[in-house]
Amino acid sequence: MKRGSLIIAAAALVCAGGAAGTANAGAESQDPIKLTLHDWTGQLLTTNIMGEILGKAGYNIEYVQADYIAQFAGLKTGDLHVAMEMWETTGRDAMDEATATGKVVNLGETGMQAIEEWWYPSYMKEVCPGLPDWRALNDCAEEFATPETAPKGRYLGGPVTWGGFDDERVEALEMDFEVVHAGTDAALFAELESAYQRKAPVLLWVYAPHWAPAKFDGEWVEFPPYSAECYNDPSAGINPDLAYDCGKPRGPIWKVAWAGLEGKWPGAYAAIKAFNISNDEMGAMVAAVDLEGSALDDVVAEWMATNEARWQSWIAP
Amino acid sequence: MSRLIAILTREGRWFWPVLFAATWLVSTYGRDAARALDARWLVKYPAAWRLPLKGEISTAMDWLVEEANFGLFTFRELTRGISWLIEIPYDFARSALIEGFERGQGSNAVEIAPSLSWIAVIVAVVAMGHYARNWRLAALVGGCFAYLVIFGQWDSAMVTLASVLIAVPIGAAGGLLLGIAAYRWPLFDRILLPVLDLMQTVPVFAYLVPILFLFGFNAVAALVATIIYAMPPMIRMTTLALRTVPDEIREFGVMTGCSRRQLIWKVLVPSAAPGLMVGVNQVIMLTLNMVIIASMIGAGGLGYDVLTSLRRLDIGTALEAGIAIVVMAIALDRLSQAFAERARTEMHDPALSAGWIRRHRWLSTVVAVAAATTLAGLLVPAVQTYPEPMMITTGPFWSDLVRYINVNFFDQFEAFKTFLLWYFLLPVKRFLGGVPWTWGIGVMTLVGWRFGGWRLALLTGGLSLFIAVNGLWPKAMITVYLCGVSVVIASAIGIPLGVLSASNERANRIVGAFIDTLQTLPSFVYLIPVVMLFRVGDFAAMIAVVLYALAPAVRYAAHGVRNIDPQMIEAGIVSGCTRWQLLRRIKLPLAMPEILLGLNQTIMLALSMLVITALVGTRGLGQEVYIALTKADSGRGIIAGLSVAFIAIIADRILSASARHARARLGLE
DSSP: OHHHHHHHHHHHHHHHHHHHTSGGGGOSOOSOEEEEEOSSHHHHHHHHHHHHHHHHTTOOEEEEEOOTTTHHHHHHHTSOOEEEEEEHHHHHHHHHHHHHTTSEEEEEEEEEEEEEEEEEETTHHHHOTTTTBTHHHHHTGGGGOOTTTTTSEEEEEOOGGGOOOHHHHHHHTTOSEEEEEOSSHHHHHHHHHHHHHHTOOOOEEEEESSSHHHHSOEEEOBOSOOOHHHHHOTTSSSOSSOSOOSOOOOEEEEEEEETTHHHHOHHHHHHHHHOOOOHHHHHHHHHHHHTTOOOHHHHHHHHHHHTHHHHHHHHOO | OHHHHHHHHHSHHHHHHHHHHHHHHHHHHHHHHHHHHTOGGGTSOOGGGOOTHHHHHHHHHHHHHHTOBOSSSBHHHHHHHHHHHHHHHHHHHHIIIIIOEEESSGGGOEEEEOOOOHHHHHHHHHHHHHHHSOHHHHHHHHHHHHHHHHTTOHHHHHHHHHHHHHHHHHHHHHHHHHHHHHHHOHHHHHHHHHHHHHHHHSOHHHHHHHHHHHHOSSHHHHHHHHHHHHSHHHHHHHHHHHHTSOHHHHHHHHHTTOOHHHIIIIIIHHHTHHHHHHHHHHHHHHHHHTHHHHHHTTOOSHHHHHHHHHHTTOHHHHHHHHHHHHHHHHHHHHHHHHHHHHHHTOOOOGGGGSOHHHHTHHHHHHHHHHHHHHHHHHHOHHHHSOOGGGOOOOHHHHHHHHHHHHHHHHHHHHHHHHHHIIIIIHHHHHHHHHOOHHHHHHHHHHHHHHHHHHHHHHHHHHHHHHHHHTTOHHHHHHHHHHHHHHHHHHHHHHHHHHHHHHHOHHHHHHHHHHHHHHHHSOHHHHHHHHHHHHOSSHHHHHHHHHHHHHHHHHHHHHHHHHTSOHHHHHHHHHTTOOHHHIIIIIIHHHHHHHHHHHHHHHHHHHHHHHHHHGGGTOOSHHHHHHHHHHTTOHHHHHHHHHHHHHHHHHHHHHHHHHHHHHHHHHTOO
């Protein structure tokens, strides 16, 4: 439904542009540029904003639903053209593998930084006053325990496919916690929602930009700051014998595209490369859609209206 | 040792207790013993012995996609050609149902003709309902589609309907042709059987990646995956239906001088029509089962709505979209069954001599309504698209309900869960997890030999060896544990329910509706509330598996009890059995072959669900398949998928063999 109305909206915009008779001049080819849509709101927003901008520049665009990692199959062959969000933290391996073939190119950062770290709701500060310092967690591990993990605390990590080295971190920092992996993002936040409703103890992996940190009141645990040496060199950091004795890295969210994009639509290539948006802007938009219930199209239209000068410069020849 | 085994197996009574006791000993002390003997390979399959099959499959896949060439065209051009062929009718169906006909591509497209209005579609299904049976069916089907409109699911539902309209005829026609071929050429049948087993048991996730490579990144790839998944029952039903056509009819055909082709198409296929329609029905159901997974790779529709709402934890919206799938399944199921019955009792219509319009009352009504609403839709948009303010939603109610249960009853749930975990799940997990691969393969071979002689022993031993040499033994044992525990619980709930519904018509109806809903409601919809109440882990996964796998346990048990010869029961009553004795001494033993078949199906469904439960964090083979999918690693996915299939095949063969034994013992065969 969303997709249908989006296409209609986009078509209307392009028609309006065509009537003005100027905007269409920029497009090198009227074949549709295919942008992939995934199943989280932030990505839908990024992609739709990019689509709108390309539409204003006279390009023909088409949205295609695709799986986050499996889409590389399509990007390599040119079935798909642009993927607007590839997170350093979760998509790095697949992206490197794809760019190594030479058929997929990295179009640089979106400007958003992925944050991911251990997180707890604010009410946990009352039972565990030392937070957000990670050392406090050991003192109140039992507060976080469940029958299966007692006496150790329970930490709900992301799906195994996200990586994150939490098992290693627990060992290196000698924390009295057991890592339980959720299978998907939905399961992860289902537990948070459940615990938050009951004001029950919970400690889990939360990432941003996402609606959860906006909806739930809480904080990230402060680990020793991340450094590359800490991950690669066991002797660095607090624990002289083990690596991963620090927090998680924060990484950019990348844009990737089919390698043929530059040759076929050089203008679109430049515009996508120039696209840049901040965490705060995105956080506010995600909250507007997921928490306040605004329509995605309206939020996109509002961004387009208030940032006209910005995106005009991206598509300027 | 071998003499010991020989004695044990001849002495039937002692076989199981001794085998179990020995396995328990090995499971508990095997690890220490192996360490003491300094032979760790006995318990842990050495990494150096692993076959590099994963890599080879990936390489073969790459070759197939990039290089395979038939001279005139490459393999990929072939698959892309097929994809193009499927895409034409699919685009047409989508345009007709929801998107409208457009010229041009992407956002440049210009609408040249609108789609059918919601009124026209509803009138069409009502007409089909009345044509196929009566007004009652028409009202039911119309009501189902009205739900879609009123609850705002129309757009997505029509996208899903479009894929059903394409996948079902292809699946049914393909299944029919393959089934006929298997009927005609026994050799083909023998080759096809294992392929069918694999098609039904390899989790869809395992072959999604190769399909995306070959068929391109669009809804057609999702359709292809759906067809592969939904076709096997049609093939099986076709061969079965053709074989059970009475000999008299076949001989009659031969006597009247039919050619082989005429015999099949003019005599056998029409006589087998009822059986064939059961197959078509299955294809429809399985197609709707796939909508969630298909939506992950670009099919859109209701499945996509379920996924996105769950990511927002909007349980109410996800449930409404899920119910929309159920409602559509109900409508299509009843319609196809009615058409099947009509095909059987084709009657002569008294209106046959009347004019065209009277003979085709319904067709002309539908055409008239479609034309009128299309024209009216140009003036009044509400006729074309159901107006948004008139939609209703119960979403907040469901979210509040889950919150209420969560806040007020979580502790009770937690206590129940802890009890089951400590006294049932964890001991089983420890027991199975401790079984070393060497012993496990031995046991599987022995069990196979006991039930089916050396042939079955070779099969079960070989298949379990395959799992071990690919280094998947520990993961397979976790899968067996989770699946086994769920099957035990599902049977404990399902078989009594089945017995109850066999003897009580009202219970039958309620239970039937309940399990039908559970089977067509996408499991993801109830998986998330279950996680909220039971936390991520084995227990939540087990509940989801039990809910999904309950249906065959109930159905087959009911079927078995209903099919008992009434004379047997009367004999029991006459000889003064109490109700309990009647059940325990007569009904259950006589229904045992069916119950075993039901158990077989329960295991199949439980295994197919394990890949889904990987989404809430279970380990084991399901997770392996899922990881392979997210890493787009075809080789790894296929190997893990095959391992799941092999577990299913081992279970299937052993259970079928024991069902045969049971039937022979009861003198039913």
